[in-house]
Amino acid sequence: MPLISAEAPPSGTETHYVVYFASGEPSWCPDCRDALPALNNVFGSDSAPTAYIVRVGSFQEWRCPKKNKYRSSPYNIEGVPTIVKIKNGKEVARLGDVESQQESALRQLIA
Numbered sequence: 001m002p003l004i005s006a007e008a009p010p011s012g013t014e015t016h017y018v019v020y021f022a023s024g025e026p027s028w029c030p031d032c033r034d035a036l037p038a039l040n041n042v043f044g045s046d047s048a049p050t051a052y053i054v055r056v057g058s059f060q061e062w063r064c065p066k067k068n069k070y071r072s073s074p075y076n077i078e079g080v081p082t083i084v085k086i087k088n089g090k091e092v093a094r095l096g097d098v099e100s101q102q103e104s105a106l107r108q109l110i111a
Helices: 030-043 103-110
Strands: 004-005 015-020 051-055 083-087 089-097
Touching: 015 030, 030 103, 083 103, 089 103
Parallel strands: 004 051, 015 051
Antiparallel strands: 015 083, 083 089
């Protein structure tokens, strides 16, 4: 299934993935731009698991941790992109900004 844009992380019990990503087209974050090929290769087919892209805001919004809701609990996102695996409504795995750019790490996450 293609990557789906979402305003916020979805709730539900099915297994899905949330990709926390910098806002903008193109994204202001070089790590996010570098991760796009791997993300599209892993999540871009009809047989791929569901992945939702949640935009964390502009560079200025991201750099203000006290005001950015994704930088605090319950999300605790420290860098973008970050991919979180959700199963039965709970986080079971996470890839940080470096691993999120690696297709091999993404494939291990969904295996």
